[in-house]
Amino acid sequence: MAATTSETRQYLTFTLGEELFAVEITKVREVLDYTKITKVPQTPEFMLGVINLRGNVVPVVDMRLKFGLSQNDRTVNTCIVIMEISMENEMTVLGALVDAVQEVFELESGQIEPPPKIGTWLKTEFMLGMGKRDDQFIIILDIDKVFSYTELAAIAAIGS
Amino acid sequence: MSTPDDMHKQAFREEASELLSELENSLLELEENPENEDLIGRVFRAMHTIKGSGAMFGFDEISHFTHNVETVFDLVRSGEIPVTKDLIDLTLKARDQITTMMEAEMGGDPPDRELGEKIIAGFVALIPSNESKAQSGPAEKKPEPEKLEPRTYRVRFVPNRDIFKSGTNPVYLLDELKELGDCKVLASLKDIPVLSQFDPEACYTGWDVIITTDKDINDIKDVFIFVEDSCEVSVKVIDDPVLMESPSKYKKIGEILVERGDIKPETLQTVLEEQKPIGEMLVSKGLVTKDRVESALEEQKTVKEIRSKRQTDDSASTVRVPAERLDKLVNLVGELVIVQARLSQTSSVKNEPILSSIAEEIEHLTRELQDSTLSIRMLPIGSTFSRFKRLVRDLSAELGKDIEMTTDGADTELDKTVIDKLNDPMVHLIRNSIDHGIEPPDVRKAVGKPDKGTVHLSAAHSGANVLITIKDDGAGLNPRSIKLKAIERGLISPDADLPEKELFGLIFQAGFSTAEKVTSVSGRGVGMDVVRKCIDSLQGSIDINSKEGEGTIITLKLPLTLAIIEGLLVNIGDESYVLPLSAVEECVELSKKEVDAAHGRHIINIRGEIVPYIRLRDLFRIKGERKALEQIVIARINGERIGFVVDSVIGQHQTVIKNLGVVYRKAKGLSGATILGDGSVALILDIQQIVDMARDKEVTTVA
Amino acid sequence: MITFNKEKSGNSGVLILGGEFTIERANELKTALIRHLDSVECLRINLKNVNEIDLSCLQLLCSAHLTALGLGKEVVITGADNEVFDKAWHDAGFHGFCCGLMDEKATCFWQGGEN
Structure with missing residues (x-):
């Protein structure tokens, strides 16, 4: 779909370990420094809990754990990317804990390769495609899929 | 996305559904007071509005249907048709039909046309056939009202700012008014802003119309029938018409000043009395003569009186807010x-x-x-109560029982969200009273009770709570049959010896139903446990009292509001939690010694009473070591005392409840979150659910 | 149609309104009034060619007058003998109040009855 029309979009990149990821900037609301997260009992490990975002209670997901990587120690670079996700036909605000936020850059749709069918450690359905920046691959995430209700609310099953 | 047309339709639907529920209430009240002209008028106006606005916005079917109902009620209004039970029955049916038609317009099931025709036929039959005008038109004039002496009225009409958007031209209403009699139309322009603040689609103009007519005051009011809900309309008789009929220029000036709000009526009065003001200035400039100023003063007095009266009216006015x-x-x-x-x-x-x-x-x-x-x-619970009137009426008819519903405390106020959620459980409880509680008339007669059964609803404040009781004078609950059934359903063991109150509480447990016969009324596959769940979700509790043969009293205790909770702040590990204070009875310490004395069972002896407890740390799998001295918060849940073990109790905390959101919708044992003084988030515990969770766990570990 | 002619002196101008002035054109009228009132000291609004005017636009004329008073400027209505306008003005009950617009000697609502 994306390949037929050539339009330029902006992406925010962040890292998890060595990997570089990107999400469309329109999905990102703001980036916060790491703050105390209140754990909600009986929820999966990657659901870190909730934070207070100016009076709103916002859930935070550990992206490393969500993608099956090992948990990292918090550093000064650790931050929470606040995003707007459409979940169950509702706009929901959600935080993603990442190792570091890199930059905002533009990509033409022509520069985006479809996700490879094999050889990725990440579920291909989570990817919109692959981009490249200075010889480094960037995984462009389909954040609505990553944060879909079924992905996150496996909660109850694990809880009980 | 939505066109203005859609917006109008939407507005019409909202307005109509409000009118329809009001109509139902009016009809039920009318049944009790068939002579009440005010009620008849209300029914007529509701029908008139639905018909008129319906036609305006293209709901022709509804408009057509309502036409005949309106015609009949116009005849009722003029005393030609009496209010009978049949008429009320028929009108209630018509009201339901209109509701269905409205829902169909919104994409619901199509209405039963045959039924609709039957209803219309019913109404047509009521219209005296020799009255040709009855066929020709509805709202046309009533049979020659006796000619009134011409009187002068002052009509104040201040349209809603958005009136243009609803497609209404207020000037047309003025034209309609002019047809009734001799009118002097005076616009009030005091609200017109400067150009930079001017919204071209807003109506800033209001009017005072002095009308002299031999028509009835209701005819004047009827002109504004479509707009009276959204606009300020008042009609006042001015008793001295002669005064009003001699218009002079500054009579208007006086008014203008007052209208503008630059000068209050009183101020104008004082100024005029005290020193040389506008009036004398005008006189000295030779623009007017003195007697004319006097006359203006006279009118000023009248205006002042009317104004002050009107001001009291205004103070009672309401604003609609999403x-x-x-x-x-x-x-x-x-x-x-x-x-x-x-x-x-x-x-x-x-x-x-x-x-x-x-x-x-x-x-x-x-x-x-x-x-x-x-x-x-906060809204009064009365509107919910009156909705049940219809339920009681229809159900008792269906079951062949004679039941009257009485209420008190209808003006008791509750948070809107609580009221909304209260509807279903109340319906359930009332159905239950009617279906299982109150006996058929012959049975009642046999046991020496009056034929007519009573269901009494009442509401009252009690501290931060509201108590709602549903009381019937029916057969009451039979503790023995409840016990047998509970044993049969495996809810209790056969040798359990429960006090009566706890036995009664069992009817709210899942899988319990006292109905021996399944009727269309209660046989819906849902038990009373739904009621308990609902009340739990409202942070409320249920108390049940019953005496066999005498009746049942169910009391719902509900918090005034759901938005704010009085909580008890506690700590477990690094996290803070809030327990609803309303359920908390006391806090006691749990020492290691006591834990050891219980030999692994989770119970504690408090002043000789054995209380079971739940370790929240274990249940929530919170990491870290248990403290040597813990605290137990003792709460009462469904009459039972249960302890919740926490690390420490911090204190009372009044807080705003925040939703945990979609992601945590399925998280158990929590009713929301709150933000603490230091900006961190604390979770609010749903203790009822926690008890259920702990019970489930026990069952699984035992098995 | 709205046309505007500025006089040579630059102090005054004539705004000629023509056609139907109903709520659909209220915004257009508002914009024109703001723009032209801004550019002159005395704005004459000629209504001779108006063949329909509704409440929304009548209100605007009043607002223009009010605005002018606030700025120490002048707004004068001309061509008010136009039957259509006269009827609308009377039907809406504006006569007797805002006539200062048309007749400087008459009482105007905004001028608080001073004149």
């Missing part, structure tokens, strides 16, 4: 409460007199703001 705006306001006030708590905390640390006094003042103001904000959401 619920989401209120929610937003409540949220903002919630934020403020949190920030204020931080301020107080900071000031107590700094110990600076000036800061402290500011903090105190802010605290005071915040509390007041919070109270008044929450009070905006």
